[in-house]
Amino acid sequence: MERTLLNEQEKPGRTHFEILFMSWAGWVFDFYSLILFTFLLIPISAEFHLSNVSRSYVIGSSLAATALGGVVMGILSDRYGRRKVLQWTILTYSIGTFLSGFAPSLPFLIVFCIVTGIGVGGEWATGQTYVGETFPPKVRARYAAFMQTGAPFGIVLASIVGGFVEPSIGWRACFFISILPAALVILIRRRLPESDVWAERRRLISEEGFKAANVDLESKNKFILLFSAEYRKLFIQSLVLAIFDMSAYWFTYSWLPGYLHEQRQFPMAKSAAWMLITQAGGLLGYLSFGFVADRLGRRPAYSIYSLIMSLALVMITLMWNLVVVYPAVILSFMFLVGFGTGMFSGYGPLFSELYPTSIRNTAMGSAFNLARGIQFFTPVIIAVVAEKYGLSGGISLAAIFAILTGIWIWTFPETKGQKLKIVGEI
Numbered sequence: 001m002e003r004t005l006l007n008e009q010e011k012p013g014r015t016h017f018e019i020l021f022m023s024w025a026g027w028v029f030d031f032y033s034l035i036l037f038t039f040l041l042i043p044i045s046a047e048f049h050l051s052n053v054s055r056s057y058v059i060g061s062s063l064a065a066t067a068l069g070g071v072v073m074g075i076l077s078d079r080y081g082r083r084k085v086l087q088w089t090i091l092t093y094s095i096g097t098f099l100s101g102f103a104p105s106l107p108f109l110i111v112f113c114i115v116t117g118i119g120v121g122g123e124w125a126t127g128q129t130y131v132g133e134t135f136p137p138k139v140r141a142r143y144a145a146f147m148q149t150g151a152p153f154g155i156v157l158a159s160i161v162g163g164f165v166e167p168s169i170g171w172r173a174c175f176f177i178s179i180l181p182a183a184l185v186i187l188i189r190r191r192l193p194e195s196d197v198w199a200e201r202r203r204l205i206s207e208e209g210f211k212a213a214n215v216d217l218e219s220k221n222k223f224i225l226l227f228s229a230e231y232r233k234l235f236i237q238s239l240v241l242a243i244f245d246m247s248a249y250w251f252t253y254s255w256l257p258g259y260l261h262e263q264r265q266f267p268m269a270k271s272a273a274w275m276l277i278t279q280a281g282g283l284l285g286y287l288s289f290g291f292v293a294d295r296l297g298r299r300p301a302y303s304i305y306s307l308i309m310s311l312a313l314v315m316i317t318l319m320w321n322l323v324v325v326y327p328a329v330i331l332s333f334m335f336l337v338g339f340g341t342g343m344f345s346g347y348g349p350l351f352s353e354l355y356p357t358s359i360r361n362t363a364m365g366s367a368f369n370l371a372r373g374i375q376f377f378t379p380v381i382i383a384v385v386a387e388k389y390g391l392s393g394g395i396s397l398a399a400i401f402a403i404l405t406g407i408w409i410w411t412f413p414e415t416k417g418q419k420l421k422i423v424g425e426i
Contacts, residue, residue, distance in 0.1 A: 005196050006134040007420060012143065015193060019134050022188050023127030024147045026090050029181035030123040031154030032161075033097045033116050036178065037062060038257055039162020039272070040171045047171075048106055056380045059254050061110045064376035065117025070369020073122025074362035075222045082130040082195040082361065087185045089126055093119025094182040101175030121372065125365030132352030133197040133360070137417050138294070144348035145290025152282035152338065155253075155275065162257075163272025197420060201357045222362040234354060235363060237411055242347070242371030244405040248306070249341060250375040251398035252313060255382050259395055264320075277331055278338035285342025290349075297416045298350050299409045302343050306406030309340020310399040317396035340402065353415035 006016060041055050050058075069089070077085040096116030103109035127147060135143045166174050226235040256278075260271040285305065293301040315323055315333040323329045351364040382394030 005200065007136055007140075007197065009136060012135060012139065016134055016143075018191055019130055019193075020143055020147060022184065022192055023086065023130050024150045025184055026086060026123050026127055026181075026188075027147060027150030028154045028157065029090070029178075029184070030093055030120050031151045032157045032181075033093045033154075033178060034062060034066075034120050035155050035158040035253070036097070036162055036174065037100075037113065037116075038254060039158060040166060040174060042258070042261065043166060043171045044109070048109075050106065053380065053384075054106065056254075056382070058106070058109060058113055060376035060378070060380055062113040062117040062120070063250065063254075063378070064373045065114040066121030066369045067373020068369075069118035069121025070125055070365035070372070071121075071223055071362070072118070074125055074365025074369075077122075077126050077129065077361040077365070078198075078222050078359060081198055082126055082133070083188065083192050084194075085122065085361075086126045086130065087188050089119045089122035090184050090188075091119070091182055092116075093123065094179050095119075097175055098179040099175075101172040121369040122365060125361055125368055128348030129352065129361040129364055130195055132348050133195045133357070133420060137419050140352065141293040141298070141346070141349040141416075142290030144352075145286055145288075145293075145342075145345035147348065148286040148289075148342075148345040149283055151341075151344065152279035152286065155279045155282070159272040159275045159279070163269055163275075197357055222359050223366060225359055226363055226366060231355075231359070231363070235367065237408075238351065238354070238363065238367040239370060241405065241408050241412070242367050243374060244401050244408055245306075245343060246368075246371040246375055247378065248309060248313075248398045248401035248405060249344070250372075250378045251382065251401065252337065252341075252395055254375070254378055255395060259392065263392060274331075274334055277334045281335035281338030282341050283338075285339035286345045287342075289342040289345040293346055293349065294416065297414045298346055299412065299414055302346055302409040303406040305340050305343040306402045307340075308336055309343070310402040310406075312336035312340060313396060313399040313402065317392040317399075320392060343405065350412070350415060352420065353418040354412075357420065 009016075012020075037059060041050075041058060044050070044058075045055055069092070073085055073089055076088070093116050096112050096114075096119060099115065100109060100112040103112055128144060131144055131147050132140060161174050161177075225231065257271050257275060260266040260274055266274065289301055289305060292304065312333045312335075316330065316337060320330070323333065347364070347368060351367065352360060355363040381397075385394035385397070
């Protein structure tokens with residue numbers, strides 16, 4: 001009797017939700033580890049006497065390392081499985097964050113940021129691949145969106161620790177307590193099964209007929225396969241989409257706490273509170289995007305959310321002086337900046353539906369994290385632009401990239417409701 005795969009079941013069950021929760025929790029602490037640096041750089045800079053440009057290297061090095069983590073962990077996940085590599089990524093970023101508390105100088109801090117970035121780069125794609133391969137097609141986008149809500153929860157947690165806890169315990173202790181997410185590895189090992197789509201494919205390639213036809217492709221480097229004639233165009237499209245969207249995001253968030261604190265003279269606690277407003281919007285945006293994408297399709301959903309983000313960004317930067325006299329209005333636009341970032345919920349289902357099982361995690365991790373790694377230059381660019389136009393001028397560039405994201409998505413086919421394939425693929 002043929003076994004029914006998890007993604008072929010009519011409705012999600014307990015196993016689905018355990019996979020979703022663990023992947024979500026890993027993403028919460030993944031993003032927390034990354035964003036925590038943007039808050040703690042303020043007291044770190046005071047202790048190490050760092051300039052804005054030097055500070056940008058800390059953020060940039062962590063972002064650049066996510067590119068390496070995305071590629072390496074993606075390859076490992078396609079070879080060794082989603083469950084095992086999910087554990088490796090969580091351990092890596094937890095250890096990197098913990099070690100940052102011991103940094104005696106800027107070079108050591110950058111090294112520990114790189115370790116953190118490698119783990120951060122691998123977790124998202126592994127978790128999204130896990131969810132994408134196990135949930136039924138008709139609800140894939142909405143549950144991938146639920147996993148994506150880990151990002152605003154991570155930022156909220158980083159805002160609380162960096163804005164409210166740090167003044168009491170110091171920046172080093174904030175890094176030390178960030179080892180706690182490593183406990184998730186124990187739960188993942190005890191509770192979760194392997195992705196049955198990945199396991200089924202491993203079973204198939206052990207059969208002589210299938211293996212004989214695919215042995216050469218199986219032995220090739222998964223990353224290199226992304227540049228083969230069959231996948232080159234699609235992968236470049238995916239990478240460009242992610243670059244546009246990542247640029248919109250990191251031009252906004254890499255300096256937003258500093259923008260509110262330094263240019264708008266907000267106390268750190270108030271900056272953290274306003275960041276919480278954006279993340280309330282982000283939470284609603286991430287959650288709602290999945291329903292919109294399942295109803296209208298992936299492409300219309302991206303365009304709607306990118307337009308919202310672009311408009312809101314202009315209002316909180318270039319138009320700040322016109323709207324700040326109306327507190328409810330400026331806070332509404334802060335909320336909408338976060339809401340627009342909901343389009344990041346689209347990558348999990350979109351990339352799961354575009355790529356085959358054999359290279360799915362490699363493709364997802366490489367496109368998403370190479371784009372994030374390129375953002376090494378983003379905080380540096382903003383720091384340079386800020387010298388002439390202020391941080392508002394640098395951050396406002398994010399609006400352009402948000403619009404480009406909403407346009408570029410239309411170069412892709414619509415994949416709403418598409419069933420994932422296991423056989424008949426490389």
